[in-house]
Amino acid sequence: MSTDIDIREPRAALRRDLGRPELVNGFIGFLFSCTGPVAVILAVGQGAGLSAGVVASWVSAVFCLNGLLTIIASRLTRQPLVYFWTIPGTVVVGQAMAAGTTWPEAVGAFCMAAVLLVGLALTRQVDRMMHLLPMPIVMAMVAGVFLSFGTDLVLAVDSDLAIAGPMVVAFVAVSAAPRLARWLPPVLVALSVGAVAVSLADRPAVEFSGRWVVDPVWTTPVFTGSAFVELTVPLLITVLVVQNGQGMAVLRAAGHDPRMNQVTGWCGVTSLVAAPFGGVSTCLAGPTNALVTASGERRRHYAAAIWCGALAIGFGLLAPGMVRVITTMPEAYVAALGGLAMLKPLQGAFQTAFSGPHITGALITFLVTVADITVFNIGSAFWGLVVGVAVSVLLDRDSRSRNRPDSREKS
Secondary structure: OHHHHHHHHHHHHHHHHOOHHHHHHHHHHHHHHHHHHHHHHHHHHHHOOOOHHHHHHHHHHHHHHHHHHHHHHHHHHOOOOOEEEOHHHHHHHHHHHHOOOOHHHHHHHHHHHHHHHHHHHHHOOHHHHHOOOOHHHHHHHHHHHHHHHHHHHHHHHHHOHHHHHHHHHHHHHHHOOHHHHHHOOHHHHHHHHHHHHHHHOOOOOOOOOOOOOOOOOOOOOOOOHHHHHHHHHHHHHHHHHHHHHHHHHHHHHOOOOOOHHHHHHHHHHHHHHHHHHOOOOEEEOHHHHHHHOOOOOHHHHHHHHHHHHHHHHHHHHOHHHHHHHHHOOOHHHHHHHHHHHHHHHHHHHHHHHOOOOOHHHHHHHHHHHHHOOOEOOEOHHHHHHHHHHHHHHHHOHHHHHHHOOOHHHHO
């Protein structure tokens, strides 16, 4: 009898907690993740020349597997742990492929990053790794890889005002009303307005026919040293320092206390499963976790995360149709959508990079990254970090000492 009670009570509690407020918060978090972040994947895939099938498999993998992880992790820990994928890492993939990395080599880099994440979690070295690189240097690299999305947005408006113009106007109008933007993501409005603009314009018909249900595409990974340096290392940095660090800060501010090693281990295992199907590295999603914990009872936040995970799985199952529709849109539509989605992350990257210590190193990191150089078949994101850290060590010593707590205060 006692065994039956122990099993049924958690299930009954879960059913009670999966209420309407939790569904609303979970749905808003899902909307954020299936608009702007997906636009980034589509823009990167299109720029890298990947087929629609490969891009659809990528989207399916990161939604289905991370949605499943979100449900399991949130259910087990009774904490909101929404997992998706690293957006900065996705942009770095595009840079690496532009520099000559092939798709199988990129998949190999995903696998290597996954194994290292699991290794760091098992050896409990995550905190040490997170403190090896100063955050301003890392965010300057992120700002550098994000910048092209902002300039592509401007170019899209210049080249196709009839499509990109209404999208920008709609985005700004909704963003100017914070209460409305809280419930209706501006990127989703821009997506819808852009679709209407395309339908009214004299453009080629959008492709709605064909397969809509998930169709995984297996890519056998190829392991190379250049892909490890150019892609695996930046992926590790963005997952640990940028994404998971932000996600942990958001959850702790909301009164939760996830374990960093456990979070990193789950990221690694899921990344390893997703990689051969095109899925870039898994991470704890800061903005989405902020949305699912924005309101409601703290003890029921985990239920909002479960709703978000369930919706993510549903979207992932329909990814082939979604990807086909968007990728047959005009080029300006995809560019404008990706650029609008990246405005806030780009702004945040600049603020973090240039508002504290390491300013000189951050500036050099940004310039080297934006220059898009390739040395020894290794792209600019890696070299930006290397040169930026070196310059900061030499030139930012006074800045660091001003920001360091006075030793007399410690005693």
